[in-house]
Amino acid sequence: xxxxxxxxxxxxxxxxxxxxxxxxxxxxxxxxxxxxxxxxxxxxxxxxxxxxxxxxxxxxxxxxxxxxxxxxxxxxxxxxxxxxxxxxxxxxxxxxxxxxxxxxxxxxxxxxxxxxxxxxxxxxxxxxxxxxxxxxxxxxxxxxxxxxxxxxxxxxxxxxxxxxxxxxxxxxxxxxxxxxxxxxxxxxxxxxxxxxxxxxxxxxxxxxxxxxxxxxxxxxxxxxxxxxxxxxxxxxxxxxxxxxxxxxxxxxxxxxxxxxxxxxxxxxxxxxxxxxxxxxxxxxxxxxxxxxxxxxxxxxxxxxx
Numbered sequence: 001x002x003x004x005x006x007x008x009x010x011x012x013x014x015x016x017x018x019x020x021x022x023x024x025x026x027x028x029x030x031x032x033x034x035x036x037x038x039x040x041x042x043x044x045x046x047x048x049x050x051x052x053x054x055x056x057x058x059x060x061x062x063x064x065x066x067x068x069x070x071x072x073x074x075x076x077x078x079x080x081x082x083x084x085x086x087x088x089x090x091x092x093x094x095x096x097x098x099x100x101x102x103x104x105x106x107x108x109x110x111x112x113x114x115x116x117x118x119x120x121x122x123x124x125x126x127x128x129x130x131x132x133x134x135x136x137x138x139x140x141x142x143x144x145x146x147x148x149x150x151x152x153x154x155x156x157x158x159x160x161x162x163x164x165x166x167x168x169x170x171x172x173x174x175x176x177x178x179x180x181x182x183x184x185x186x187x188x189x190x191x192x193x194x195x196x197x198x199x200x201x202x203x204x205x206x207x208x209x210x211x212x213x214x215x216x217x218x219x220x221x222x223x224x225x226x227x228x229x230x231x232x233x234x235x236x237x238x239x240x241x242x243x244x245x246x247x248x249x250x251x252x253x254x255x256x257x258x259x260x261x262x263x264x265x266x267x268x269x270x271x272x273x274x275x276x277x278x279x280x281x282x283x284x285x286x287x288x289x290x291x292x293x294x295x296x297x298x299x300x301x302x303x304x305x
């Protein structure tokens with residue numbers, strides 16, 4: 001018999017361990033990375049942050065299970081981390097790590113990512129220039145496979161495993177791929193001010209283990225008044241692509257989003273965020289007429305099925 005959803009993803013407060021790491025006070029971002037027995041990729045991710053960042057940053061992990069030695073390695077590296085004895089998914093993980101954040105900015109990153117030089121400087125320049133705490137910025141991912149996702153630079157294969165990763169070729173070529181700033185930031189690596197993170201309550205645990213938690217987070221930001229959703233083309237990271245998804249039983253996130261917000265994620269992406277389109281500034285509220293009205297009616301009817 002399968003375990004009910006609420007029980008399967010339950011996270012008891014007494015099960016969360018918090019471990020403070022080294023913190024100098026000079027760090028600019030708090031980079032929150034959930035990880036689940038993925039130590040080789042995690043080591044590469046952390047090494048890239050240390051090697052390729054323009055500024056010092058606090059690295060905060062959430063260790064799901066950690067039976068592969070992740071927690072011991074994190075402690076030896078002086079990293080802050082929260083830990084649960086089992087995999088509680090992305091949503092619980094990033095929220096569990098939040099008490100360890102010590103900077104003004106919460107940046108969520110996956111453990112199967114490698115940051116390229118200048119990635120953080122580009123984000124900090126956007127933050128310094130925007131004049132508000134109500135922003136949502138994403139870095140731009142480079143992926144090895146062809147993709148229909150317009151925010152992604154696809155079909156740029158620098159390896160799909162740590163063993164096959166061609167790091168030096170990536171470092172030579174990553175900045176040569178044409179890409180403009182894009183609208184509709186909604187995926188990691190992403191960054192918000194910690195006050196805004198707290199205002200919306202972080203990630204929604206009803207989406208555990210995490211499918212469609214990204215558009216839900218964006219929708220909560222929209223409801224809180226954020227209209228600056230920008231994908232920063234100069235901030236680039238290589239993404240090895242979903243090295244943990246195949247090990248979990250996914251939630252039906254699309255239907256959850258539809259029933260929670262009264263529209264499909266694709267409707268939110270198209271009519272509100274203009275996801276992947278050219279960035280042209282803060283987003284306007286779309287008029288509730290014409291194509292949007294018809295699309296919402298269709299979404300709501302499908303939600304009753």
